Amino acid sequence: MTDHTATRVGTMLALDLWDAGDAALLDSVLGLTLPTAGQAATGAAGTALRVGPRRWWLDGDGFDAAAIAAALGDRGVVTANGGAWVRTTLTGPDWRDRLAGGALIDAEALTPGQVMVTLLFHARAVVHARGADACDVYVPASYAAHCLGHWHEAAA
Numbered sequence: 001m002t003d004h005t006a007t008r009v010g011t012m013l014a015l016d017l018w019d020a021g022d023a024a025l026l027d028s029v030l031g032l033t034l035p036t037a038g039q040a041a042t043g044a045a046g047t048a049l050r051v052g053p054r055r056w057w058l059d060g061d062g063f064d065a066a067a068i069a070a071a072l073g074d075r076g077v078v079t080a081n082g083g084a085w086v087r088t089t090l091t092g093p094d095w096r097d098r099l100a101g102g103a104l105i106d107a108e109a110l111t112p113g114q115v116m117v118t119l120l121f122h123a124r125a126v127v128h129a130r131g132a133d134a135c136d137v138y139v140p141a142s143y144a145a146h147c148l149g150h151w152h153e154a155a156a
Contacts, residue, residue: 013065
C-alpha cells in the first residue's frame with residue numbers, strides 16, 4: 001500500500017543561471033555541488049533539484065538567498081517560489097504504480113536521486129525519487145486538490 005502526505009512547500013528558492021557552466025561558482029555558498037540534468041543533491045542546507053537546463057530548486061530552510069544572490073552577481077537570479085508548490089510524499093513499495101496511474105512518466109525507470117518533470121493529471125509536476133520506497137512529487141498549489149483528489153479516489 002502506498003501512503004501519500006501533502007504539505008505546502010515552505011522555503012524553496014528557484015535558481016536560474018544564464019550559463020549552466022557557472023554552477024560551480026555556488027558550491028561553497030550552497031554547501032553542495034549543483035546536480036547535473038535529471039538529478040538531485042542533498043546537503044546540510046537542503047536539497048537541490050535540477051528542474052530545467054539552467055534552473056534548480058533549492059528546497060530547504062538552510063539556503064541563504066542573499067548570499068546566493070551576492071555570489072551570482074549578474075550571472076543569474078534567485079527567487080522565492082515555495083508558496084507556489086505543494087510537496088506530496090509517496091511512501092510504500094508500490095509508489096511507482098500510484099505515480100504511473102496519473103503521470104506521463106516511466107516510474108519504473110526512476111532511481112534514487114533522480115528528478116523528472118512530467119504531467120500529473122494535466123498539471124506540471126516535478127518528481128524526486130528519494131529512495132526505493134519513497135518519492136516527492138511537487139505540484140502547483142493551484143492544482144494540488146485536483147491532483148491529490150485522484151490519488152484519494154484511487155486509495156479508496
